[in-house]
Amino acid sequence: MDQYPRLMAPLSVAGITLRNRIVMGAMHTRLETLDRPHERLAAFYGARARGEAGLILTGGYAPNPAGVFEPGAPLLCERSQLAEHRAITGAVHAAGGHIALQIVHAGRYAKHPLCVGPSAERARINPIAPRELTTEEVWQTIEDFANTAELAWEGGYDGVEIMGSEGYLINQFTAPFTNQRTDEFGGSFEARIRFPLEVLKAIRRRVVDRFLVVYRISAVDLIEGGMTGAEVAELARRVEADGADIINTGVGWHESAVPTIAASVPRSAWAYAIENVKRAVDIPVIASNRINTPDGAEALLSSGCADMVSMARPLLADPDFARKTRVGKAAEINTCIACNQACLDRIFTDRTATCLVNPRAGREIEFMPKPPEGTKRIAVVGGGPAGMSFAINASERGHRVTLFEAGNELGGQLNMARVVPGKNEFNEMLRYFRTRLDGLGVTVHLGRFVKAGELLEAGFDAIVIATGVRPRSPGFPGVDHPKVLSYVDVLARGAAVGQRVAIIGAGGIGFDVAEFLLGDAEESLDPASFLATWGVDPSLSTSGGLSESAETVAPAHARREVHMFQRKPEALGKRLGKSTGWILKSRLKRANVAMASGAVYERVDDDGLHYTIDGKTHVLQVDNVILCAGQESERGLYEALRSSGANVHVIGGADVASELDALRAIDQATRLAMTV
Ligand code: NAP
Numbered sequence: 155m156d157q158y159p160r161l162m163a164p165l166s167v168a169g170i171t172l173r174n175r176i177v178m179g180a181m182h183t184r185l186e187t188l189d190r191p192h193e194r195l196a197a198f199y200g201a202r203a204r205g206e207a208g209l210i211l212t213g214g215y216a217p218n219p220a221g222v223f224e225p226g227a228p229l230l231c232e233r234s235q236l237a238e239h240r241a242i243t244g245a246v247h248a249a250g251g252h253i254a255l256q257i258v259h260a261g262r263y264a265k266h267p268l269c270v271g272p273s274a275e276r277a278r279i280n281p282i283a284p285r286e287l288t289t290e291e292v293w294q295t296i297e298d299f300a301n302t303a304e305l306a307w308e309g310g311y312d313g314v315e316i317m318g319s320e321g322y323l324i325n326q327f328t329a330p331f332t333n334q335r336t337d338e339f340g341g342s343f344e345a346r347i348r349f350p351l352e353v354l355k356a357i358r359r360r361v362v363d364r365f366l367v368v369y370r371i372s373a374v375d376l377i378e379g380g381m382t383g384a385e386v387a388e389l390a391r392r393v394e395a396d397g398a399d400i401i402n403t404g405v406g407w408h409e410s411a412v413p414t415i416a417a418s419v420p421r422s423a424w425a426y427a428i429e430n431v432k433r434a435v436d437i438p439v440i441a442s443n444r445i446n447t448p449d450g451a452e453a454l455l456s457s458g459c460a461d462m463v464s465m466a467r468p469l470l471a472d473p474d475f476a477r478k479t480r481v482g483k484a485a486e487i488n489t490c491i492a493c494n495q496a497c498l499d500r501i502f503t504d505r506t507a508t509c510l511v512n513p514r515a516g517r518e519i520e521f522m523p524k525p526p527e528g529t530k531r532i533a534v535v536g537g538g539p540a541g542m543s544f545a546i547n548a549s550e551r552g553h554r555v556t557l558f559e560a561g562n563e564l565g566g567q568l569n570m571a572r573v574v575p576g577k578n579e580f581n582e583m584l585r586y587f588r589t590r591l592d593g594l595g596v597t598v599h600l601g602r603f604v605k606a607g608e609l610l611e612a613g614f615d616a617i618v619i620a621t622g623v624r625p626r627s628p629g630f631p632g633v634d635h636p637k638v639l640s641y642v643d644v645l646a647r648g649a650a651v652g653q654r655v656a657i658i659g660a661g662g663i664g665f666d667v668a669e670f671l672l673g674d675a676e677e678s679l680d681p682a683s684f685l686a687t688w689g690v691d692p693s694l695s696t697s698g699g700l701s702e703s704a705e706t707v708a709p710a711h712a713r714r715e716v717h718m719f720q721r722k723p724e725a726l727g728k729r730l731g732k733s734t735g736w737i738l739k740s741r742l743k744r745a746n747v748a749m750a751s752g753a754v755y756e757r758v759d760d761d762g763l764h765y766t767i768d769g770k771t772h773v774l775q776v777d778n779v780i781l782c783a784g785q786e787s788e789r790g791l792y793e794a795l796r797s798s799g800a801n802v803h804v805i806g807g808a809d810v811a812s813e814l815d816a817l818r819a820i821d822q823a824t825r826l827a828m829t830v
């Protein structure tokens with residue numbers, strides 16, 4: 155508390171006292187698509203309220219059928235739907251929390267035939283073109299927003315958040331490029347902001363004063379034809395005048411070509427845009443985007459750029475973020491690493507959200523703690539994400555765990571990920587693992603290559619093998635030529651790499667190696683450098699806050715000539731994460747990385763890499779060929795123990811190497827620890 159006086163300070167607003175300044179930001183979970191959705195949502199939000207979040211904002215509910223994202227997406231427009239919501243608000247209030255329902259109309263982002271917008275302009279990320287709303291329909295939509303707010307109040311919510319950012323309907327009205335209307339809702343700035351202001355006034359007419367109304371403003375649109383900073387500030391003033399209690403901030407539209415929340419975005423990069431809103435109003439302002447630690451949050455508040463901080467993904471990663479902050483255990487927070495792998499990437503591919511570092515997220519009712527049948531002595535071999543996760547979770551259930559790691563440090567593959575520019579957040583994951591292993595009293599032996607006989611002799615009740623993977627050798631002639639390196643040589647052993655490079659294999663690691671060779675760590679740590687790289691205008695004087703198109707800004711550091719290859723005849727990077735793959739591809743394209751698919755590797759010799767594409771043979775003169783051709787399981791120890799009849803389990807890469815990632819490793823380890 156003493157360390158975070160501003161973050162932990164209560165806030166009284168609209169007759170409610172919020173216990174601290176931590177807001178769980180709205181996030182779609184898709185939990186509503188599963189069985190017993192409201193029981194799941196109640197457990198999900200209830201856990202965050204027990205973890206002492208000051209205010210929870212739900213994922214968005216549409217005010218009418220045209221406003222849903224896709225068929226079956228959340229909608230609140232009838233009283234008959236309220237019983238389900240009372241389960242959610244009841245769970246949060248029982249834990250002493252506060253919760254507001256977000257109302258969002260998708261507008262032209264809706265993926266169904268009812269899709270509407272201020273104008274009939276199709277969004278580049280949606281194949282469906284919207285129908286232009288008639289003036290009468292605009293007024294009806296305003297009433298629909300107010301109706302949903304009134305229902306939220308009846309359903310026990312403490313307030314609503316009006317979603318006015320990220321390029322949804324309200325934002326489509328406020329930005330000139332999506333609003334070409336000629337009625338009272340289009341044309342001048344005054345007419346364009348009329349829609350959100352009428353929504354706000356209509357809601358205020360329908361709900362009591364002591365009902366929190368949050369307006370989420372687009373602090374910077376990051377799209378050509380968006381609002382200028384002066385327009386954003388004026389909208390904020392008008393929102394305050396028309397009855398909002400709090401202004402939350404959003405950054406960018408879903409169709410922006412600038413990353414806004416990925417790990418490659420520096421922490422608090424958008425403070426300049428949030429401050430522009432804060433300076434315009436007297437009501438509390440919430441900062442959002444790339445805030446994931448109590449220190450970062452406290453620093454933002456003490457800089458005066460905001461009064462509260464919104465964290466959606468960080469509270470997915472650790473529901474107890476606020477409580478741990480209050481009791482002085484910030485080092486035990488399971489920090490969101492901004493990877494998007496288990497949350498946004500799953501949502502964008504029609505799956506439910508969970509979290510890479512916390513597989514319990516969204517599955518609270520599946521992971522109800524079960525007491526073990528007795529304390530066991532368990533050996534874990536391998537200190538990568540699978541081994542460490544298992545050790546922590548088993549230890550939390552009361553087992554006595556000993557972890558053996560052959561290397562001199564914990565982390566396994568994480569130690570390679572964390573050196574890649576834009577992936578420094580992996581350091582937080584390691585800090586969490588180390589702190590928990592230490593706090594739980596797990597015995598850790600580093601530099602210890604343990605053999606089957608020793609483990610059997612020690613008489614452990616169970617042995618868990620998490621020995622990971624070894625790089626796959628593609629097996630063409632010349633893989634032992636001095637020019638050839640593996641990704642482990644480059645990322646973990648500091649091998650010297652020449653100016654002209656060929657990368658064999660274009661999975662996540664091939665792209666990581668390219669980024670390592672070309673990227674600049676500074677860009678993901680220093681906001682000014684990041685903004686310049688992506689053509690963002692920090693003075694906010696331009697429309698949408700952009701100085702030039704992100705696609706044309708040359709990278710500051712393209713130090714090498716890099717050629718990437720894969721055998722599959724498809725575009726490289728097609729299988730990278732949906733929400734982050736485009737960022738990597740855009741950066742490498744701008745660094746002139748050559749990408750070739752459908753390659754057949756012939757050999758490596760003093761002349762370089764010999765390969766064939768479409769039957770035509772080429773020789774690429776390169777200084778180095780770096781193998782990123784996937785992995786194979788390291789299973790020797792497991793096989794030896796299994797044949798001896800020991801109680802042995804195998805997890806992570808040692809179990810299945812193909813397409814292994816930390817998400818699958820941690821999930822499998824956590825599930826095993828729940829049952830062992
Ligand atoms: P991967 O994704 O399986 O990619 C392996 C690459 O090697 C593919 O491009 C494959 O393409 C090629 N390859 C496979 N067998 C080969 C052979 N015998 N000879 C030549 N080329 C071969 O593996 P990875 O890149 O090592 O990544 C491992 C895991 O970590 C993956 O699950 C990945 O998603 C995850 N990861 C994720 C990220 C991220 O940013 N989300 C970053 C790093 C790693 P062809 O078969 O077409 O040649």
Ligand code: SF4
Pocket residue numbers: 467468470471489490491492493494495496497498508509510511512
């Ligand atoms: Fe954060 Fe990654 Fe978890 Fe999403 S999956 S909440 S980005 S750690």
